[in-house]
Amino acid sequence: RNTSTAPGPPKLPLIGNLFDIPRSREVLAYNAMADKYGPIVNLSVLGKNIFVISSARILLELFGQRGTNYSGRPHSSMLHDLMDLKWIFAFKSYGSSWRDNRKMFHTQFQESVLPDLRPLQLKSTHAMLRTVLASPNMDDFFTHLHFHVGSCLMEITYGPDTAPRTARLIGMADDVITAWSKVAVPGSYIVDVLPIFRFLPERLIPGGGFKKEARICKAKAVEARDAPFERVQAEMAAGTAPTSFVSNLLNAFGTDADHEMIKTCAGTVYFAGTEALSVCLQAFVMAMVAFPDVQKKAQAELDQVVGTDRLLDFGDQNVLPYCNAIVQEVLRWNPPAPLASPHLSVNPDTCEGYDIPANSLVVPNLWKILHDPEIFPNPAQFRPERFLASEYVGGKLPREVLETYEIVFGPGRRICPGRYFVPAQLFISMASILSVFDLSPVLGADGKKEKVEANFTYGLANHPTPFKVSVTPRRANVQELLDAAE
Numbered sequence: 001r002n003t004s005t006a007p008g009p010p011k012l013p014l015i016g017n018l019f020d021i022p023r024s025r026e027v028l029a030y031n032a033m034a035d036k037y038g039p040i041v042n043l044s045v046l047g048k049n050i051f052v053i054s055s056a057r058i059l060l061e062l063f064g065q066r067g068t069n070y071s072g073r074p075h076s077s078m079l080h081d082l083m084d085l086k087w088i089f090a091f092k093s094y095g096s097s098w099r100d101n102r103k104m105f106h107t108q109f110q111e112s113v114l115p116d117l118r119p120l121q122l123k124s125t126h127a128m129l130r131t132v133l134a135s136p137n138m139d140d141f142f143t144h145l146h147f148h149v150g151s152c153l154m155e156i157t158y159g160p161d162t163a164p165r166t167a168r169l170i171g172m173a174d175d176v177i178t179a180w181s182k183v184a185v186p187g188s189y190i191v192d193v194l195p196i197f198r199f200l201p202e203r204l205i206p207g208g209g210f211k212k213e214a215r216i217c218k219a220k221a222v223e224a225r226d227a228p229f230e231r232v233q234a235e236m237a238a239g240t241a242p243t244s245f246v247s248n249l250l251n252a253f254g255t256d257a258d259h260e261m262i263k264t265c266a267g268t269v270y271f272a273g274t275e276a277l278s279v280c281l282q283a284f285v286m287a288m289v290a291f292p293d294v295q296k297k298a299q300a301e302l303d304q305v306v307g308t309d310r311l312l313d314f315g316d317q318n319v320l321p322y323c324n325a326i327v328q329e330v331l332r333w334n335p336p337a338p339l340a341s342p343h344l345s346v347n348p349d350t351c352e353g354y355d356i357p358a359n360s361l362v363v364p365n366l367w368k369i370l371h372d373p374e375i376f377p378n379p380a381q382f383r384p385e386r387f388l389a390s391e392y393v394g395g396k397l398p399r400e401v402l403e404t405y406e407i408v409f410g411p412g413r414r415i416c417p418g419r420y421f422v423p424a425q426l427f428i429s430m431a432s433i434l435s436v437f438d439l440s441p442v443l444g445a446d447g448k449k450e451k452v453e454a455n456f457t458y459g460l461a462n463h464p465t466p467f468k469v470s471v472t473p474r475r476a477n478v479q480e481l482l483d484a485a486e
């Protein structure tokens with residue numbers, strides 16, 4: 001065979017590239033490696049091969065055409081065994097349990113059922129606008145946005161609950177996400193380097209260490225998963241359960257065995273969806289402040305379509321191309337999962353003349369693909385126009401723009417099952433905010449508006465770095481319209 005090892009930073013004996021693996025600002029580090037070594041970069045850590053892919057074509061080939069070999073997930077002692085999060089199907093290995101969960105999940109988030117969710121999404125958006133109007137300062141703004149998407153997903157999954165109970169569940173679930181995010185940073189937990197440490201009793205570790213962290217995380221995950229599910233079961237027994245992801249599925253499937261899967265699928269919704277939506281809304285706010293002309297253009301479109309004496313509705317979506325383009329540009333400009341989720345290969349393979357040994361970790365660099373200047377000229381610029389068909393000769397979006405953009409949801413069999421829901425949710429949240437509020441930089445000590453430069457953490461979840469924004473209602477009747485809305 002005429003194959004070779006893919007290029008990458010030089011390896012040390014035994015430990016390989018242990019010290020080349022970035023532990024912060026991962027996206028920037030992998031971008032630099034791609035610039036130096038090309039679209040397939042090979043790293044190896046303690047004998048384990050990692051391939052970082054930053055070409056859409058290669059990614060579609062591996063995860064798409066050769067999907068049977070590339071749709072696994074790596075196993076982590078901390079995440080799967082100690083935190084016991086193996087029930088979340090995003091972490092399951094490729095096989096029948098993952099497939100069954102995904103199928104069930106899809107019944108509730110496929111394109112055809114999405115219109116049923118709109119009234120709830122709209123109601124949640126109005127609640128968010130009311131809260132922002134009541135306390136518009138910046139420190140609270142992102143908290144309101146996070147609660148908005150989190151509680152909306154919770155309500156879709158379990159039906160309405162009281163605000164304090166929802167806030168408690170969101171708090172617990174967010175703690176779980178914070179804990180598991182650390183697992184993705186190599187070396188965070190000794191047990192993932194030496195899995196035998198799993199059997200070390202907690203009392204022998206000073207302060208309880210990783211064992212204590214895992215125990216607390218597991219308990220919170222179980223409560224966040226079980227408490228709302230059991231509430232719906234009780235409501236159904238009493239005949240009072242409103243329609244929701246869980247009540248629909250409990251009605252459709254009868255046996256106890258199915259109940260377990262309904263519970264785990266439902267639990268996956270919040271854990272898989274909230275952070276990504278929340279990061280998108282934060283990036284959107286940053287874009288509106290850093291690129292004020294985009295905001296003005298969107299508001300002009302909204303004023304023309306919606307006018308001033310009613311609130312935006314889903315019925316307006318088809319006639320607001322610029323607002324829809326903003327949604328796409330937010331996802332491209334700051335993909336919330338810039339390095340997607342790592343895949344694990346099964347059998348040895350070759351790609352572009354390079355060997356890919358069995359059990360390799362394959363990491364897609366979505367960020368780099370979505371910032372390819374050949375397809376998205378001047379990629380750091382927030383420019384929704386690149387998604388307007390009217391900008392192109394023939395009035396059609398070029399195929400490579402569309403296909404590359406869709407990479408944001410990860411290609412192949414593990415593609416995000418929330419991908420139909422996401423644009424609708426982001427549209428209603430973002431366009432509603434722009435139609436009733438102005439987002440602008442705060443005034444500095446000199447009385448002038450402070451300039452906001454777009455900047456991000458460039459980590460595994462790509463958050464905007466802290467900035468200030470002033471949120472002001474655009475018209476005197478905003479409160480009145482919101483009071484009258486559901």
Ligand code: HEM
Nearest residue numbers: 090272273276277337340341408409410414416417418422
């Ligand atoms: C806000 C925008 C979102 C983006 C950009 C996004 C993107 C992604 C990506 C890149 C993956 C990994 C795909 C892979 O492994 O190759 C993923 C997985 C997943 N996403 Fe999303 N996601 C978003 C929101 C959501 C929402 C709202 C939900 C739930 C309603 C959701 C549910 C899931 C699930 C369950 C998985 C795991 C799929 C599997 O392992 O089979 N996502 N998403």
